[in-house]
Amino acid sequence: QVQLQESGPGLVKPSETLSLTCTVSGGSISNYYWSWIRQVPGRGLEYIGYVYHNGNTDYNPSLESRVTISVDTSKNQFSLKLRSVTAADTAVYYCARSMLVMQWLDYWGQGTLVTGSS
Amino acid sequence: DIQMTQSPSTLSASVGERVTITCRASQSISSWLAWYQQKAGKAPKLLIYDASTLESGVPSRFSGSGSGTEFTLTISSLQPDDFATYYCQQYNGYSTFGQGTRLDIK
Numbered sequence: 102q103v104q105l106q107e108s109g110p111g112l113v114k115p116s117e118t119l120s121l122t123c124t125v126s127g128g129s130i131s132n133y134y135w136s137w138i139r140q141v142p143g144r145g146l147e148y149i150g151y152v153y154h155n156g157n158t159d160y161n162p163s164l165e166s167r168v169t170i171s172v173d174t175s176k177n178q179f180s181l182k183l184r185s186v187t188a189a190d191t192a193v194y195y196c197a198r199s200m201l202v203m204q205w206l207d208y209w210g211q212g213t214l215v216t217g218s219s
Numbered sequence: 220d221i222q223m224t225q226s227p228s229t230l231s232a233s234v235g236e237r238v239t240i241t242c243r244a245s246q247s248i249s250s251w252l253a254w255y256q257q258k259a260g261k262a263p264k265l266l267i268y269d270a271s272t273l274e275s276g277v278p279s280r281f282s283g284s285g286s287g288t289e290f291t292l293t294i295s296s297l298q299p300d301d302f303a304t305y306y307c308q309q310y311n312g313y314s315t316f317g318q319g320t321r322l323d324i325k
Contacts, residue, residue, distance in 0.1 A: 146263070146306060146316040161313070162220075195262055203310045205253035207274070209262035 103128040105196050105210035113190075114219050119183040123196030123210055130154050130172065134199045135179045136206060137170060139192040142214075147192075151202070152179050159202075186217040221245050221309050225317035231325040232297055240292045240320045242307035247287045251311040254283055254292045257319075258303045266305075267292065297322075 109121035123135065137149040150160035152170040160168045164183070172179040183190060193214050197206040222245035232238045242252065250270040255263035265274045267283035270290055280295040294301055302324050307317040 145318045146308075148314045148316070159313075197262075203312065203314050205265055205268035205308065205310065206255075206263075207265050209264075212262050 103198065103208045105198065105208055107194060107196050107210045107213040109213065109215070111214060112216050112218065113186045115187055115217055117186055119181070119186050119190065119194075119215055119217070121181045121194055121196075121213065121215070123179050123181075125177045125179075125198075130174055130177045130179065134202050134204070135170075135172065136197045136199060137181045138195045138197060138206070139190075140195070140212070141192045149181065149183075149194075151199075153202070188217045190217045191215065220313065221248060221311065221315055223307055223309055223315055223317040225305075225307060225320045227320060228318070229321045229323060231323045233325045234297050234299060236297050238294050238297060238322065240305055240322075242285075242290045242292070242317050244288045244290075244309055244311075248309045248311035250286045251309055252283075252285070252290050253308045253310065254281075255306045255308065256301075256303045257306060263306060299324075 104126045106124045113119045131154045134151045136151040140146050150170050152158045152172045158170050167184045169182045193212040195212045196210040198208040224243045226241045252270045254267040257263040266277050271283045282293045304319045304321045306319050
């Protein structure tokens with residue numbers, strides 16, 4: 102059974118960089134697309150972007166200037182960096198998997214709350 | 220961006236009832252639509268993809284239909300475990316989600 106687990110700091114100061122890692126277990130990171138999605142508390146879901154196992158990426162245009170997603174196949178992990186954080190970036194961040202680009206997401210991590218505050 | 224609009228935003232129903240949630244796209248997305256169930260404090264769970272294909276392990280009381288711009292999720296006979304928030308997701312190009320429909324116990 103594939104499992105995804107997010108990890109990283111729960112508090113990020115304004116103007117600093119949010120960094121999260123998603124560790125994939127129970128399956129290989131190869132041949133899948135790996136995404137980050139966030140959910141502002143009490144609100145809906147926002148797609149941040151994805152990385153393919155070969156390093157190809159695509160990002161939500163509204164966040165593209167601040168986002169980098171990368172993959173480390175040797176560790177079965179992929180990561181999110183969001184620069185210049187503000188309070189508006191406070192959200193639960195999820196990692197998730199799809200078999201093809203921009204497709205349904207069949208496995209999700211449990212989510213991690215990141216607060217942008219000093 | 221393709222905007223996804225769900226209705227209603229909140230729905231109150233009783234165990235055993237049949238309920239329908241609608242998702243409308245701002246432009247045609249063919250059948251590139253998924254439905255998820257989310258319970259408080261948990262990640263979304265995939266229910267249906269490609270508008271009408273039931274994900275493995277999901278009870279058959281869930282069904283999806285539609286194409287183009289209008290889609291529905293139907294639960295044929297509500298069970299206590301079904302009270303949750305439901306989201307649609309389009310993946311025709313850049314992926315976007317609906318705002319959610321909260322299903323409450325009447």
